[in-house]
Amino acid sequence: MSINKTSDLSSRFALDAQALGDLKQGAKDGSPDALRGAAQQFEAMFINMMMKSMRDATPKDGPMDSEQTRMFTGMLDQQMSQNLAKRGVGLADVLVRQLTANKVNAQALALSGEAGAGGTMPAGLSADMLMKTPGALPAAAEADAAPAAASRSKAPHVRSFQDKLAAHADEAEKATGIPAKFMLGQAALESGWGKREIRNADGSPSHNLFGIKAGPGWKGKVVTAVTTEYVNGKAQAKVEKFRAYDSYAEGFKDYANMLASNPRYQRVLAHGGDAATFARGLQRAGYATDPQYAAKLSQIIKHSLA
Known part of the structure; x- marks a missing residue:
C-alpha cells in the first residue's frame, strides 16, 4: 500500500468506503503517515458539520427545494469538505502536533464505523469534545476554534x-x-x-x-x-x-x-x-x-x- 493512497483521501470520492478502509489499514499497520491522513479526514468531517449547520440555518422555501435536491447538496458538501481539508484550515495540523506530543496514533482518531464518508464523528472523539475539553488543543488553537464553533451553530x-x-x-x-x-x-x-x-x-x-x-x-x-x-x-x-x-x-x-x-x-x-x-x-x-x-x-x- 502506498503512502499517498493511505494519507490522501481528498482526491477520492467522499463516499468511497474503500478509501476509508485503506486509511484504517494504514492505522493498524502503524504507518507514520496514517496519523496525518486521519487528522485530515477528521478536519473534513468538521468542515462538513459546519456546512451542514449553515445549510440547516438557511430558510428552505425555494421552488427547487426537495428531498432529492437536499440529498445531492449533502453529497456535494461532503466532497467539498474533502477538497477543503486537502488545502487545510489548520485543524489537522493542530491534531497532528497535539496527538504526536501525547504519543497517540491514528487509531485514536477512532477510525471505526463509517466515519468520514457519512459525516458521523468517530467513536470516542468529537468536535465538541475538542472545543470543550481543556488542554485537548493548544491554547492558540482553542482561541481560533471558538469562532468556528459559533459559526457551526448559527449562520x-x-x-x-x-x-x-x-x-x-x-x-x-x-x-x-x-x-x-x-x-x-x-x-x-x-x-x-x-x-x-x-x-x-x-x-x-x-x-x-x-x-x-x-x-x-x-x-x-x-x-x-x-x-x-x-x-x-x-x-x-x-x-x-x-x-x-x-x-x-x-x-x-x-x-x-x-x-x-x-x-x-x-x-x-x-x-x-x-x-x-x-x-x-x-x-x-x-x-x-x-x-x-x-x-x-x-x-x-x-x-x-x-
Whole structure:
C-alpha cells in the first residue's frame, strides 16, 4: 500500500468506503503517515458539520427545494469538505502536533464505523469534545476554534439579525409574555432576515418587520408596498398599506400588543407552549395566507434560532 493512497483521501470520492478502509489499514499497520491522513479526514468531517449547520440555518422555501435536491447538496458538501481539508484550515495540523506530543496514533482518531464518508464523528472523539475539553488543543488553537464553533451553530446572517433585535424582543416579552425567540422567528420569516423589510418611499426603513397591515383603526404612520397573498392556494401580488414605526423597539412593542389584545390570537397565546403550536395557531388565526407559513416559522424558531 502506498503512502499517498493511505494519507490522501481528498482526491477520492467522499463516499468511497474503500478509501476509508485503506486509511484504517494504514492505522493498524502503524504507518507514520496514517496519523496525518486521519487528522485530515477528521478536519473534513468538521468542515462538513459546519456546512451542514449553515445549510440547516438557511430558510428552505425555494421552488427547487426537495428531498432529492437536499440529498445531492449533502453529497456535494461532503466532497467539498474533502477538497477543503486537502488545502487545510489548520485543524489537522493542530491534531497532528497535539496527538504526536501525547504519543497517540491514528487509531485514536477512532477510525471505526463509517466515519468520514457519512459525516458521523468517530467513536470516542468529537468536535465538541475538542472545543470543550481543556488542554485537548493548544491554547492558540482553542482561541481560533471558538469562532468556528459559533459559526457551526448559527449562520452569520442569523447572528447579525439576532444581535440587532434581541433586546427589543426581550423587552416585548417582559411586557406581554410572548417568547422573544418566537417574535424574532416571525420577524425573520416576514422580512427575510431583514433583507425584505418594508421601506418608505424615500428608502428609509418602516421598522415593520412583521408585515402588520394598517387597518381602518390604525392611526399611526403608513407605508404602501407590494405583498404576496395566497388566494385558493395561488400566490398573487397585491398593493397593501402597512404600519410604519419610528424604531424597531416600537415595532416589536406594537406587534406584541396586537397579539396580546386581539381576540383572534388569544387562543394562540394561551396554548402556544412550543414553536410548532405557536406557528400553527398563528396560521389558523389568519395571520398569513401562505399555506406553508406554520412550517416555515416553526423551522426558523426551532433550528435557525436554536
